[in-house]
Amino acid sequence: MDYGSVVTRRLRGMPNGVVSTFKNVCPRPSADVRESVIVRAAMCAQTSLHTVSANPDGDLASVQCRTDLDGHDRVTLYGRWDIRAIRKCARGLLQRLRAAAKGEARWDLTQIKDIDAAGATLIWYAWNRSRPNRLSLRTEDAAVFDSLAAISSGMPDTRSSAEVTPIAWLGRSGLRAWRSNVDTLALLGAAAIDTAAMLHSLADIPRREITATIFRTGTQAVAISGLVGFLIGIVLCYLSGEQLRDFGAESYVINLTGFAIFRELGPLLAAILNAGRSGSAMTAQIGVMRVTEELDAMSVLGISHVRRLVVPKLIGQLVALPLVVGWTDLTAIVGAMAGARLQLGIAPGDFLRGIVRVVPLANVLFGVGKGALFGATVALISCHFGFRIRPDSESLATGTTQSVVTSLTAVLIIDAVLAIVFSDLGM
Amino acid sequence: MSVPIIAVAGLETCFDGVVIHRDLHLEVQRGETLAIIGSSGSGKTTLLRLMLGLIKPDRGSIRVLDADMSALTMTQRRQWATQCGVVFQGGALFSALSAFDNVAVPVREARWWPEEFLSELVLVTLQTTGIDIKDSLKLPAELSGGMVKREAIARALVLKPDLLFMDEPTAGLDPEQCHAVVRLIARLTQVFNLTVVMVTHDVDALSALADRVAVLAEQRIIVAAPLAQVVQFQHPFVQHFFEGRTESGAPPMQSFERVRRSENRASAIEGV
Numbered sequence: 122m123d124y125g126s127v128v129t130r131r132l133r134g135m136p137n138g139v140v141s142t143f144k145n146v147c148p149r150p151s152a153d154v155r156e157s158v159i160v161r162a163a164m165c166a167q168t169s170l171h172t173v174s175a176n177p178d179g180d181l182a183s184v185q186c187r188t189d190l191d192g193h194d195r196v197t198l199y200g201r202w203d204i205r206a207i208r209k210c211a212r213g214l215l216q217r218l219r220a221a222a223k224g225e226a227r228w229d230l231t232q233i234k235d236i237d238a239a240g241a242t243l244i245w246y247a248w249n250r251s252r253p254n255r256l257s258l259r260t261e262d263a264a265v266f267d268s269l270a271a272i273s274s275g276m277p278d279t280r281s282s283a284e285v286t287p288i289a290w291l292g293r294s295g296l297r298a299w300r301s302n303v304d305t306l307a308l309l310g311a312a313a314i315d316t317a318a319m320l321h322s323l324a325d326i327p328r329r330e331i332t333a334t335i336f337r338t339g340t341q342a343v344a345i346s347g348l349v350g351f352l353i354g355i356v357l358c359y360l361s362g363e364q365l366r367d368f369g370a371e372s373y374v375i376n377l378t379g380f381a382i383f384r385e386l387g388p389l390l391a392a393i394l395n396a397g398r399s400g401s402a403m404t405a406q407i408g409v410m411r412v413t414e415e416l417d418a419m420s421v422l423g424i425s426h427v428r429r430l431v432v433p434k435l436i437g438q439l440v441a442l443p444l445v446v447g448w449t450d451l452t453a454i455v456g457a458m459a460g461a462r463l464q465l466g467i468a469p470g471d472f473l474r475g476i477v478r479v480v481p482l483a484n485v486l487f488g489v490g491k492g493a494l495f496g497a498t499v500a501l502i503s504c505h506f507g508f509r510i511r512p513d514s515e516s517l518a519t520g521t522t523q524s525v526v527t528s529l530t531a532v533l534i535i536d537a538v539l540a541i542v543f544s545d546l547g548m
Numbered sequence: 549m550s551v552p553i554i555a556v557a558g559l560e561t562c563f564d565g566v567v568i569h570r571d572l573h574l575e576v577q578r579g580e581t582l583a584i585i586g587s588s589g590s591g592k593t594t595l596l597r598l599m600l601g602l603i604k605p606d607r608g609s610i611r612v613l614d615a616d617m618s619a620l621t622m623t624q625r626r627q628w629a630t631q632c633g634v635v636f637q638g639g640a641l642f643s644a645l646s647a648f649d650n651v652a653v654p655v656r657e658a659r660w661w662p663e664e665f666l667s668e669l670v671l672v673t674l675q676t677t678g679i680d681i682k683d684s685l686k687l688p689a690e691l692s693g694g695m696v697k698r699e700a701i702a703r704a705l706v707l708k709p710d711l712l713f714m715d716e717p718t719a720g721l722d723p724e725q726c727h728a729v730v731r732l733i734a735r736l737t738q739v740f741n742l743t744v745v746m747v748t749h750d751v752d753a754l755s756a757l758a759d760r761v762a763v764l765a766e767q768r769i770i771v772a773a774p775l776a777q778v779v780q781f782q783h784p785f786v787q788h789f790f791e792g793r794t795e796s797g798a799p800p801m802q803s804f805e806r807v808r809r810s811e812n813r814a815s816a817i818e819g820v
Contacts, residue, residue, distance in 0.1 A: 238672035515644030
């Protein structure tokens, strides 16, 4: 029997829309599909058939549309409707379902082999997110549609909260920065109080933690600070020497590099390296302790976070960073000396004697003192941001970045203020 | 017998010269639930990690879902990952992502489902494991231990895998939550027609879920059989593990019983 003629015969007397639906949706059926459609049509003598897609007897998800003799459409679903089976044709299936769902159709889902959230979602979309009135459903499949109904009524708002105007953003950022400042100051206060308390009972001093900080901030930074100092010394000497030679004032390279290194470059280079190395490490350490609940464990054991974590870092930095500044000064001077010898032919001995003669000791002490101040600043800010980290990886990342950026900014601001206030010191 | 879904043969693993597994053999058939038990430090979790291809064995072969786990390329691994779900002991949820996004990760990575239909798929999966939609935007840190387990199970099952690995699925939960999670796993195993491999200490979970129990001791699987047979097995660890329990499974308070008995013993000694 010819498939086309059967269907056409069945379709005769139907409204035009139905016929066109069939023509648009139904792909050219293969031989076995043709067989099964005919058998099915023959078996359901009371129904007429107008839409078929894919093989209704296989595992493939398929939609079959018929018209019962009472004039109602009946949509029957066959095959497997789980994500593994339908992932590649989700949109196409939805289109077929939507085409079938026009009007008040009877839905028969009892022939489905397997259905999961994915398949149910497609059917749900075709139903326009509400259960049709005439629906045959196996009891074990009902739960997933109940679930979908519950979701449609209480879908959470996945969009981010209301848009923020620039003024509100500015205000919020300002407030946040202000709060951060206040918190950091409070941390300093708490650290001061705890330090004072520890001076009362010397046994409480966390020696091990302090020496550990000194080791990390000081000893482990020797190589990198030395290298950076030496290279900057050479660069500074070469650049300024080139300019000074034009004026025949080569010997002033000693004044220039001496002042620049002892007053500014030494402390700043040490502090910048310190913020990048030790500051980020401190923030990450405290942050991870939050993630692994070590901070809570300390609280429960009655160990003060400030006393055990902040004060040792603060004291360690206060001790170690001035030493690192001294070391950086030294290597930078050696670098400058080498530069002066190579470029301008100034003997190392003359260079050193010149440095001692022209750069008053006050400048060196000022630089080293700044080192201590920078060390304390980096420690406080790093700890502050460490404690603000929430227990998730994203927060850890932003917290560490913020900590380093804020430490660097604070160090530069403090440096600028000190440069203005003490502009005539040691000149 | 059909081809096993997991076949471990002649496995040998060493860490820093310490032998963890020696000549270990294990087969898991499609559709069964296998529980691996063993004393702590016996290498149960290591065996699980070996099956997942997270560590390489020193000798022997591990085939899971027809793939040789020690020679997977990245493409094969991605393909393999869609057929198998893993529930880690601590959940291993992505801490920066909400419950919703955590469950969406496998679907988005596999590019299996259009984004416009994704929210229903994920929310229904979350609901299947008992997470309310109002909690779907919470971060893992804001969820309770039981919820984290449920969310981890949802993430493992969202791609409808054939095989599910679980490391201590009931660890760290209160008895009521344990019970609920065990029931959930039992239901899902049936609904999803899963093969399950789990490492557990929980006798309730064993008796409720496991078709077979494999005992890992002396660096190998000393017995792998249905629970009733394992209970009869003559080995100090097995005897100790099932001490004071009936053959049919475990009376609910057995661990408490054991503690109380040892306490009695202690007080008797003090009395002397």
